[in-house]
Structure formats: C-alpha cells, structure tokens
Amino acid sequence: MIIIRLIGESFRFAADALRQNKLRTMLSLLGITIGIFTIIAVFSGVDTLRNKLQESVDKLGSSTLFVQKWPWGGFGDYPWWKYQNRPDPSLRDYQALKERLDHVDGISYEVAASGRTVKYRSNSVEGATLHAATQDYDKTWTLDYEEGRYFTDNEGRSGAPVVILGAEIANGLFNGEPAVGKKIKVMGRRLTVVGVFKKEGEDTFGMSQDNNLLIPLNYAKGLFDVQNGNYGPQITVRGKENIALEEVESELQGAMRSIHRIRPGVEDDFAMNKTTIITNQLDVMFKMVKIAGWVIGGFSILVGGFGIANIMFVSVKERTNIIGIQKSLGAKNYFILLQFMFEAVALCVMGGILGLLLVYGLTLIFTYVMEVKIVLYLSNIILGVGISVIIGTISGFWPAYSASRLDPVEAIRS
Secondary structure (H helix, E strand, O other): OHHHHHHHHHHHHHHHHHHHOHHHHHHHHHHHHHHHHHHHHHHHHHHHHHHHHHHHHHHHOOOEEEEEOOOOOOOOOOOHHHHOOOOOOOHHHHHHHHHHOOOEEEEEEEEEEEEEEEEEOOEEEEEEEEEEEOOOHHHHOOOOEEEEOOOOHHHHHHOOOEEEEOHHHHHHHHOOOOOOOOEEEEOOEEEEEEEEEOOOOOOOOOOOOOOEEEEEHHHHOOOOOOOOHHHOOEEEEEEOOOOOHHHHHHHHHHHHHHHOOOOOOOOOOOEEEEHHHHHHHHHHHHHHHHHHHHHHHHHHHHHHHHHHHHHHHHHHHHOHHHHHHHHHOOOOHHHHHHHHHHHHHHHHHHHHHHHHHHHHHHHHHHHHHOOOOOOOOHHHHHHHHHHHHHHHHHHHHHHHHHHHOOOHHHHHHO
C-alpha cells in the first residue's frame, strides 16, 4: 500500500510540475518525445516494409527451389565473372530431373519474354511479360483465378494456342467484360483465352501476375528459342510438404551434378536459389536500419534525459523545505529517493506516450490519407514505454539520491 501511495503521490507531483511550469516541463519532455517518436517510427516503418517484402518472398514458396544460371545476391563483392560462362538450364536438364527426383510435388521449365504488346480488336496493352512453362507450372506456383481455368494436359502436350491473362491485361483489353473464349493477338499469333488470374496488386519485388501472360511451353517453341539465355530459362522445383527442404535440395543438387557429369570436388556449374537467401539478406539490411534508428533516436533521448535530470534538480531545490519536514516526521531516505525516482519516471512516461501518440497519428495519416498501411505492433508500444521507464530511472537517480541525503535541519532552514 505504501508503494502504491508513493507511486500515486509521485504522479501527482509530476502533474503539478507540468501544470505549474508548463513551458519548462514541455521543453524538457520534448527530447524524450522526439526520441521515442523517432525510434518507434523507424521500427514501425521497418516492420511494415519487412512484412511487404516477406509477403513477396512467401509467394515463391518456402519449399521451392530454383535452378538458374545466376545465384541470387548481387550485393557487395559479387563475383559475376565466375558465373558468366555457366550454361543456362536446358530442356534436357528438365527432362532428366523429372525422371530422377522423388521428393517433389512438381517440376516446371519456365522462360519469359518481357516488353510484349497484347491486342484485342482496337484495344492494346503494352509492356506485358509473356511467360511460357511446362504443364507442372500450376504445381510449382500458387495460382488463383478470377475466371476460367488452367491448361489441360492435352493442351500442354500438343502446344495448343491458349493463354491465361493477368488481371490488368484482361481489364485493359476487355474493359471488365468476360475474357474466356475470346481471341487475342501476341507476337503476331492468335491465342484463345482460357483463364484470367486473380488480381494481386503490385508487390515490392514486382512478382505480381497482373501484367503477365502464360502460354504452354510447347506452343512457345514456335515463337522463340525457349533455351536462349535472353529469356531467363529456369527450372522450378517444389518439394513435398512432408520432406525437409534440405533433403530436397540435396537430392536436386546430386541429380544436377550427375546430369552435368561434374566430378567430385569440382564446383557446381548451376545455382540453386531459395527464399532463405532473400530472407537472410533482408535480416541483415533491416538490422542495419534498426541500428540507425537507435542511433538517431538515441541522441534525442540522451538530450531528453539531461532535460529530465535538470527538471528533477530544480524540483529538489524547490521542495527542499518539504523534504526536511518529511524527514523530520520520520520519512526514510529510500522513501524520499523513490518519491523523486517515480516522479522522473512519470515525466518520461508522459513524454514517451506523447511520442507514441504522434506515431499512431502518423500511421492513421498514411493508412487513410495516403492509403499505405503502416503497422504499429504492441511490441513497439511496450518498447517505447520501456525505454521511457529506463531513461526516467537513469535521469532521476542522482537528483533523487541527493534529495534523500539532505540533512532535515538544513533542509527545513532553507
């Protein structure tokens, strides 16, 4: 009960200091407010961006591997010259993998031709990306449809002139009308629309299907060289859900080395990329951003801490006679110490809450005015309050300690 009363009195003293010396107290709290605002704003922005990027990464699938010429990365000291002369994944590799791999749900060979123009009567859409893939494409990627369906096995094998459109392309060509069954023109060829992908919206990595077209690989062979490196050939492998990704990766690596007849001890002439590569790079990048946020906000908090300490020294000076009376009536040193400590913490928490309210207001502005959803997690709110308590404890200790050591006679005489 004594501690509860002490906390209550401390908050009352802090509120009195704020009320009696509004300008002085607010200017001192400004450092804490700006510091908490900076740190939590940076952390909220990082969390939001991280979530967006992770959503994009998750589209690739946690159990999916990509056999490509170039390894993912490209940052820092990237030895591009090591990979320049590597062979591109070929249809021969794809066929051999289909025969050898057991721990997979699907294997697809994929190429893409960007910057294509799609036409339907007088309407046209420019800048579309034409994807061509083998029949298992729907097993290696998660596909949702607005209307229509995927290719049948017969259409895939025979190379039928059929196509699945992205939502933006379908809207640009047909203005909201049903697309299935209509014929469009791409690269001088007429294709029948059998499906439309569900609208995904643009993601951070630009992997949305909205501006893509998908045709069977066997039909694409008549349009361009599907094994040419200019079209970015890759083999996508999705492992079985009940099999560890490391086991699938080991099986795939062994099969590719056998297909390419690579001797033991010789480096692979292919890259096996997976989402953990991107995730690890994101962890490193956002770790640096958070450190920058701590440094920037830390200076403001440091200034704010000195401001709180200054307020507490002034408060001790103004209430010296009251401290003397309390001690003469039997108040222990720890009671005086805790009284001023709690007051310093209360002042810092006020500044921290004000900073958090500013961050919350910023999230509302971004969400409802700029239509960019910013997340403010409970963990960041707790972090902001926790930092405020720590700074209040550190800033208030020495003024509180000096108050607790006052001689009651000298204090009353002042």
